[in-house]
Amino acid sequence: MRTSQFPLHTLKETPSDAEIPSHRLMLRAGMIRKLASGLYTWLPLGLRVLRKVERIVREEMDRSGALELLMPVVQPAELWQESGRWEQYGPELLRFHDRHGRDFCLGPTHEEIITDLARHQLKSYRQLPVNFYQIQTKFRDEIRPRFGVMRAREFVMKDAYSFHLDQASLEETYRVMHATYCRIFERCGLDFRAVAADTGAIGGSASHEFHVLADTGEDAIAFSTESDYAANVELAEALPDRDERPEPSKELELVETPNAKTIAELVEQFGVPVEQTVKTLVVESADGGLVALLVRGDHELNEVKAEKLPQVASPLRFASEEEIRAAIGAGPGSLGPVKLPIPMVVDRSVAVLADFTAGANIDGKHYFGINWERDVALPGVADLRNVVEGDPSPDGKGVLTIARGIEVGHIFQLGTKYSEAMNATVLDENGKAVTMIMGCYGIGVSRVVGAAIEQHHDDKGIVWPASIAPFQVALLPMQMKKSEAVREAVEKLYTEMQAAGIEVLLDDRDLRPGVMFADCELIGIPWRVVVGERGLKEGQVELRARTASENEMVPLATVVDRLREALG
RNA sequence: CGGAGUGUAGCUCAGCCUGGUAGAGCACCGCCUUCGGGAGGCGGGGGCCGGAGGUUCGAAUCCUCUCACUCCGACCA
Numbered sequence: 001m002r003t004s005q006f007p008l009h010t011l012k013e014t015p016s017d018a019e020i021p022s023h024r025l026m027l028r029a030g031m032i033r034k035l036a037s038g039l040y041t042w043l044p045l046g047l048r049v050l051r052k053v054e055r056i057v058r059e060e061m062d063r064s065g066a067l068e069l070l071m072p073v074v075q076p077a078e079l080w081q082e083s084g085r086w087e088q089y090g091p092e093l094l095r096f097h098d099r100h101g102r103d104f105c106l107g108p109t110h111e112e113i114i115t116d117l118a119r120h121q122l123k124s125y126r127q128l129p130v131n132f133y134q135i136q137t138k139f140r141d142e143i144r145p146r147f148g149v150m151r152a153r154e155f156v157m158k159d160a161y162s163f164h165l166d167q168a169s170l171e172e173t174y175r176v177m178h179a180t181y182c183r184i185f186e187r188c189g190l191d192f193r194a195v196a197a198d199t200g201a202i203g204g205s206a207s208h209e210f211h212v213l214a215d216t217g218e219d220a221i222a223f224s225t226e227s228d229y230a231a232n233v234e235l236a237e238a239l240p241d242r243d244e245r246p247e248p249s250k251e252l253e254l255v256e257t258p259n260a261k262t263i264a265e266l267v268e269q270f271g272v273p274v275e276q277t278v279k280t281l282v283v284e285s286a287d288g289g290l291v292a293l294l295v296r297g298d299h300e301l302n303e304v305k306a307e308k309l310p311q312v313a314s315p316l317r318f319a320s321e322e323e324i325r326a327a328i329g330a331g332p333g334s335l336g337p338v339k340l341p342i343p344m345v346v347d348r349s350v351a352v353l354a355d356f357t358a359g360a361n362i363d364g365k366h367y368f369g370i371n372w373e374r375d376v377a378l379p380g381v382a383d384l385r386n387v388v389e390g391d392p393s394p395d396g397k398g399v400l401t402i403a404r405g406i407e408v409g410h411i412f413q414l415g416t417k418y419s420e421a422m423n424a425t426v427l428d429e430n431g432k433a434v435t436m437i438m439g440c441y442g443i444g445v446s447r448v449v450g451a452a453i454e455q456h457h458d459d460k461g462i463v464w465p466a467s468i469a470p471f472q473v474a475l476l477p478m479q480m481k482k483s484e485a486v487r488e489a490v491e492k493l494y495t496e497m498q499a500a501g502i503e504v505l506l507d508d509r510d511l512r513p514g515v516m517f518a519d520c521e522l523i524g525i526p527w528r529v530v531v532g533e534r535g536l537k538e539g540q541v542e543l544r545a546r547t548a549s550e551n552e553m554v555p556l557a558t559v560v561d562r563l564r565e566a567l568g
Numbered sequence: 569c570g571g572a573g574u575g576u577a578g579c580u581c582a583g584c585c586u587g588g589u590a591g592a593g594c595a596c597c598g599c600c601u602u603c604g605g606g607a608g609g610c611g612g613g614g615g616c617c618g619g620a621g622g623u624u625c626g627a628a629u630c631c632u633c634u635c636a637c638u639c640c641g642a643c644c645a
Contacts, residue, residue: 009578012579012594013581013593013594014579014580016580017639036636037638090643091569092644140643143642143643144639144642156645209645407645409645443645478603512603512606512607513603515607516605516606517606518606519606
């Protein structure tokens with residue numbers, strides 16, 4: 001391709017509404033253009049990348065044995081009413097009606113449609129298992145679209161749905177999809193983690209999210225330094241940092257702490273180590289009263305975990321100061337386990353503390369040197385907190401690191417939620433109707449493009465992984481209008497590269513070199529070849545990887561071979 | 569939907585407070601010079617100043633109402 005036929009629309013200045021690197025760079029490189037909030041046109045340059053990701057996804061899905069099909073974006077309300085989601089889904093589902101007044105929606109996902117298809121197409125256990133997939137535009141009327149294609153309302157998704165006679169078959173396909181997703185993201189050149197995810201109300205034992213690690217990710221994930229354990233921070237199990245509680249070594253002491261209402265003030269004024277303090281949070285209990293939740297001063301309460309406790313009301317609600325005073329007789333800054341008049345649950349890390357400090361349930365006073373059993377009975381123990389960096393990994397191997405991640409994929413063992421609601425059955429070998437068991441597997445294809453940039457860029461622009469770069473090589477002639485030699489050499493190289501199957505972009509704009517270099521770096525082409533009279537005198541051209549800081553002089557005759565080798 | 573903010577040229581922004589008939593840089597078109605890291609000169613095209621209403625002799629500017637967009641929160645590929 002030549003820039004005269006494939007115009008670049010690069011910008012020197014960053015549009016003001018772009019917050020994160022991928023959004024800024026996609027706009028500056030001329031990959032996308034916004035039409036309205038959450039709606040983007042993919043320009044030719046951006047589409048080349050999107051198609052490359054799609055191709056990798058398609059190849060790996062095909063290889064896994066999945067069957068591609070294509071379902072409509074517009075979906076009739078009847079199917080959603082049948083599954084019960086017409087009422088459940090909320091305003092994210094964009095609804096409208098046709099000229100006859102029939103209700104429709106734009107598909108945010110396709111469980112209903114595929115289940116309807118399956119119940120008509122699949123009649124026999126002999127047709128199972130089967131895994132259908134499509135790569136298609138989805139629409140979700142997001143409350144707040146942002147970050148360009150990372151959270152758009154209209155986006156490209158690969159969604160797959162598998163159907164099985166039994167759980168074992170579902171689990172087998174689930175394993176295959178897990179492996180397929182790993183291959184897809186590896187091939188895209190991404191540093192990612194498969195993360196254990198919440199199965200939510202649907203139940204079942206298995207759901208994994210695939211996260212690309214990047215500082216701007218919207219999710220915090222915890223993963224082990226020694227094993228492949230990884231989980232959303234909200235879900236990661238928090239273990240105590242030791243197995244046994246040390247013996248008491250200090251006496252219980254009531255201390256006047258008139259100016260210490262927070263843990264930070266207590267630590268600052270009395271020099272107690274923060275990990276020897278306990279904070280007491282009061283929430284509504286399941287029976288309508290109050291219950292205290294105790295976590296270490298340096299830890300954070302995990303509201304999702306707390307809400308799941310039988311003692312705690314769901315949804316979680318913190319008690320007001322008035323409620324706390326009425327029940328305990330002291331303010332929120334002076335609470336602790338000793339002589340606490342309401343039930344309590346303590347975090348595992350609190351249960352292994354000795355000689356710790358907490359409020360005395362008397363305004364302006366704390367107890368120092370508290371010990372369980374000696375000073376107060378140890379109440380119920382539970383996992384109440386968010387994991388922190390350095391916690392032991394729940395699988396016993398290594399410690400946890402915390403990083404931010406961008407969710408690019410999610411695989412799910414659905415079970416019979418949809419097949420049951422929509423009566424999707426097949427006949428088993430005894431001729432008996434059996435409800436099919438389902439799995440579903442999604443990849444945010446357009447989000448992968450953004451995530452790749454988020455992970456691979458520098459101050460000059462995008463640094464594409466070779467597999468998804470819009471072009472593999474940029475061929476930059478220096479003063480081609482003036483130099484016959486340059487013109488000849490460049491045309492020859494261009495022809496040779498094309499013959500060698502290399503995706504090359506020849507910059508024939510005859511611009512100043514600095515402009516060509518800057519554009520080439522901004523759009524992130526992995527290799528560049530500079531042809532100038534200077535080098536040609538020695539029979540050489542300059543070769544440079546996007547990641548390199550130095551040119552390499554390569555004989556004109558061998559540069560194509562070098563590139564073919566480098567590109568694999 | 570709650571809170572905060574912004575709408576002026578394709579992009580980045582000035583002008584608004586204190587009303588007087590539309591500006592700069594980049595981008596675009598033409599000519600010339602320049603040419604190894606985003607050049608320079610001259611000339612040119614491009615605006616319902618988000619929209620509607622009001623105040624005024626006169627509104628980008630003041631007032632009211634609207635619409636769109638962005639940021640912070642809950643949701644998700």
